Amino acid sequence: MATPDAELPMLTVAQAAQLRTLAAPHMQQDHEYSLRSLAQQCRHTPQERWPELVAAHFANLADASAGGEDAGELLRAAYPRLLPAEALTPDLAGAMSYARVVADGLVFGYALDGATSVRVLTDQDVARAGLQELGRAAYANLTQLPVEHAEVPLDGGALLHSVYGDSPFVASKALFLSELARQLTGEQLPDAGALVVVPTRHLLAYHPIADGTVVDAVNGLAAYAFGAYEDGPGSLSPRLYWWHQGSLTSLTVIDDDARTFSVQPPPKLLGAMKSLVGLDSAGRLATRAAAEPPDAAELSRTAGESLTCLMGDPAGLRDAFRSALALAHARCATDPDAARIDTWDPWAVAVQLGAALFTGADPQECRLGEDHAWQIPATPADPPADARAWLDAFYVCVVCRQRERLDRLCQVPLEVLRQDESVDEYVLHWIDTLQTYWAQRPMDDVAQKLITTMETSAPDTATSTPKDFVNRIDYQPVALFHRLITRDHDAFAEALGEALAHHGAYWGDSAAPRAQVALGPLAMASLAYDYGFPVELKQPCLPTYLLNRERIEVIPG
Known part of the structure; x- marks a missing residue:
């Protein structure tokens, strides 16, 4: 294989030498020329046609460099132009003091789109047209450019x-x-x-x-x-x-x-990427893929397979919890009140697995229907650094009225959850607020932690999580909790209506499992119902028989 040229790797050493020979007569001693674009054209052109290609290339350059257009001509045909940094040779840079570096490797300037060639505009050209006028005209021209x-x-x-x-x-x-x-x-x-x-x-x-x-x-x-x-x-x-x-x-x-x-x-982008991967992998985002109706049989099969794997290897506990929770949500698509036993089963399994994930558990039986039961061995207490999974576990335990499991969840060290690099600080402050509240510590402490949660969820502070998700999904349980601890029944009812409206607006007509139930608001509404708040039972995405406890049964373990 022929050796590529060091400066023009799209050509061989011999081909590059021929191109330089052809270009030499056209070169001006007081100018620097890049042959890269010309070499790329030569690469796809028979070598016998190279002389005419080179001649036409430099003729266009000569025509473009003539200049002298009046202001009207410049404004009609000027465009913003991105240039590779290496194209800004010393002589060109000296004639384009208005140009600026917009990113590593890229320089911004203006250029004139001529009949046969393109000419980069110099300071003299810009002065004739006026910098602001030229900028507005070039932008308008680019906007109308068809692609x-x-x-x-x-x-x-x-x-x-x-x-x-x-x-x-x-x-x-x-x-x-x-x-x-x-x-x-x-x-x-x-x-x-x-x-x-x-x-x-x-x-x-x-x-x-x-x-x-x-x-x-x-x-x-x-x-x-x-x-x-x-x-x-x-x-x-x-x-x-x-x-x-x-x-x-x-x-x-x-x-x-x-x-x-x-x-x-950079760190800011890396944080956003980690957050999106975490949210997406758990089905929390309203993506185009999530909008497709899930296969209910496939969700059941996945949950069952996850439980089967758990019988031999506890390492799959997080995935099993995620699968059970997805199935619990999805069952509410056809049973929005959660009236049936086959809807209750995955909620109960989600409770069992979510609590076990963070606090460990004794051997327990998980059941998805009368004929499908799994004997899960004892699980050690080894909480993962997964803050949102902890919130899910907390929410489902509240919904299913699992006080003892909630007590154990709220003893999970916050230091462990703080190792989760995929969440913004407000998520951790929210967990801290819930743990403090459930442990019945002074209400002043709870209020201060709640204020910190609210402050750190502000748009200019929460930088990793999509703002729409923060506002419409994550923040809604926080707002409801605020009304809950102040015991303001009317304000809570109003906030609950707003939370459900935000849930609906975020998910739209998506058929994703998470779209079927507003889990965080459901948890806060369940607390309010138990505290005697006059909670309206027939509301979208709030399964009635979970909210009013009629479907709640004893959960083993």
Whole structure:
């Protein structure tokens, strides 16, 4: 195999030497030229046609450098232009003092789209048009630039949005990615932003950071960017970027000496990724995949298989709890009041497994129907660093009125749960509030911890969890608890109605198991009902016979 050239690896050493020979007569001593784009065109062109290709390339450059357009011409045909950092040669940088670095490897400037070529605008051009006027005109021109859009599914479920076209300004749309996404899909980008690549001037691809598939998207986009950058033409950047609140941050670290690439998300993004993976894996997010109706038989089979595995290996306890809880929620889709025994069974199993996960348990029988029982051996007390699973376990034990299990859950050291790196601080403060309350410590302590929970769940403080999830799902039990401890019946009723409305708004018409029951509000309503609050029993996503205790039976263990 022929050796690739060190500077133009898309060509062999011999081919690169020929290209440099052809280009030499066109070079000007006072200018630096990059041959990368030309080399990419030559790679796909028979070598006998290289002379005319090289001549046409430099003729276009000469035509583009003529300049002299008036302000009107500049405003009509100017566009924002992303340039690779290495293209900003000393002589070009000296003529473009207005240009700025927007991210590692990328420089922002303006360019004029001519009939046969594109010319980067200099300070003199900008002065003729006016910087602010030029910026507004270039933005308007870019907004109206037509592009093609395709959705590209990756292994693992990640979805990439590929945006491409003949224009050399397509990649510039990454600067205004939020507007582009809204134009293409009708949807806003998530609070966490998006992963984006701009491998060539004619192409960008992005992935909204909305669920656990972000991990697969990181790998997929990084490989995609590198391949497209190498192929060209019009190579721009091989890096993977994070678009967030209008800014681009490079996630790619390049070791020039070792010629290696690695992806290193900053702490803020890494925290959001961990949170999304945790939420998504437990079925807590209203994703497009979650909207599909679950297979009830498959959920039952999965729960049964998890219990079978537990009979021989307690390591699967967390997955078994998750499966039982999903089945408990899903059964309420066809039995919203939880009136039937086959609905009660998975709720009881979720109680057994959730408590055992954090506090250990003696041998116990778990039952999913009269003919399906599993003898689960003793489970050691080895609580995992999973704060949200603890909350689920607490909530189901409250709903199913399991006071002794709740006592044990509230003795789980908070230091263990604090090791969970996938949650924001407010989740841990909320657990601290519940543990303090259940232990019947002074109400002043409970109130102070509740205030801290509220303060740390504010949008500018909770940075890892999607804001919509914080507001519509996580915060609602907190608001209800506030009304509960003040014993304000009317305010509690109003807050419960709001919580259920938020639950419905978050899940929409999703058929996901978690959409069927508002677990946190159900737990708070169960406490209120037991305290004598006049709780309305017929409300959506609040199973009546769990709320009023009519379906509650003795749970072994």
